[in-house]
Amino acid sequence: MLAVKTEGLTRKFDGFTAVNALSFEVGEGEIFGLLGPNGAGKTTTVRMLSCIISPTSGMATVAGHDIRSDPTGVRRSVGILTENPSLYERLTALENLEFFAQAYGIKESRQRAERIRELLEFFRLWDRKDDKVTVFSKGMKQKLAIARALVHNPPVLFLDEPTAGLDPEAAKLIRDMVTEMSGKERRTILICTHRLEDAERVCTKVMIIKRGAGVVIGSPDELRLRMAGRPRIEVRVKGDGESFADLVRRIPSVIGVDVINGRILVTSKNPEEAAPEVVRALVNGGAMVLSVNETLPSLEEAYLRLIKEDA
């Protein structure tokens, strides 16, 4: 079963289209990234998928529940880290989780206590459980808000900008925790982010959205291939690379050869066979091959190019 499926999901605000006929599918257990610049429509999309706001047109199902006809079913199956942590700052960490656990229908108090303890320990907040949220750092609030989203053990988790506003260290901690968590429990996670790094490191599949519409979709590796072009082969030889470069240029499938810092960088029409061909040509020509690497071009550059493009 698909965890999330949308078809032509659209949301307008007074004539302005924030989300434009978005269609995508998220398989069960997938960590799906919705990647796009600010204002792309990510938050609006997850708000619709968690039944916080209604779509103007189109349909979607979440964990098998239709967002229009069964909003309560959707709400029960979804945990959401909202764009603002949305925590009650005058309440303690424990009081916050207690409230939401009950709001999500966990009636039995021992079961609640166990779940809350498990989450607070996982997020290393257990010894701060009786502190009011006001005194928490941004990173702690974010962790507590993720714990809140998980309190009813939902099959589908939405994380809207989980690392926004955090310093690099805290951001990494959150990413690591999401990865660790998804390894431990089988849960579908949809992450909205404008940071390529989040999508690249955590997600199994990424959709880039721009002005409310999907642009490309695929695994981080597929996106890299598709957006940034072909992989390159980097060969290190003994001696000056430049003197052997012509050997490589003569190979028919090779498109481009650069020599940077004595290393030979090769782009080929068919990357699968490129490495053996290049090595054979170099060895036959008398070069001593020290190492061969396949390098993928930077996704970041390609992503920045994509979101800057007009049209």
Place this chain on the structure above:
Amino acid sequence: MTDFSNAMLVFWKDWREMRRNYQVIAPILFVPLIFAVILPSIIFFVPTMFGIPESSFQIIGPIFQSLPPEIREMVATLGVQQQMLYIFGLYFFAPFFLIIPLMASSVLASDSFAGEKDRKTLEALLATPLSDGELLLGKILVSFIPAMAVTVLSFAMYCVVIDLAAMPLFNGAVLLPNLLWTELIFLVTPTVALAGIGVTVIVSFKVKGYREAQQLSAILLIPVLAVIFAEISGLIIFGPLMILILGVGFAALDLIVFKIGIALFNREELLMKGI
């Protein structure tokens, strides 16, 4: 659809937050303290020490004229200090007890509805499976119950102040509580508190946050102030007729504002409007 235990869950959550919020606690403690204890104490205890200022007679004059004949006759036989206490204590202050439930309920409701907007906590709350009815009921109760508690408590304190002041003047007679005041506190003030809540709920859909909600719901002070001035000018006297008019008037207002409030209540509107 509406599970009462879920409404109470919202109630206790809001109450925990409010009681830690001086912005809420300060006005609902100080305003009643002023009207029920400080102001009456000044009026009743200061004159016994320093004599009665001339201006007090100007204020009670019209009230005295509009008293029911048998009470006027009775009051006319009293000494000056007794007259002052009787008219100020049993008549003049009555409409001020409409301000207490009104102010308290609208402060509480502003915090519960618009305050969640201010603090940006609404989104996670609206994402829960709690139904509209449960959210609305919980938030109405958390505005109503403390507002009524404050009103009843202020009335109790006011009775103590009046009776303490009356003790030496009326040979230990207990003036309050009497039937009229009991009717005012237990029949009229609940309808006033509900009107404050209803108006605040409606207003909360249009505003950014607590402060604005507070300012807008203050329009309900207008009818209350009108009653106060009508009494001071001798137009109407605190009595069964006034109780009836206020009770019926505010009950009708409650019906209207709650009908509008419930019709307006929509999770998405509450979240998106005015942000």
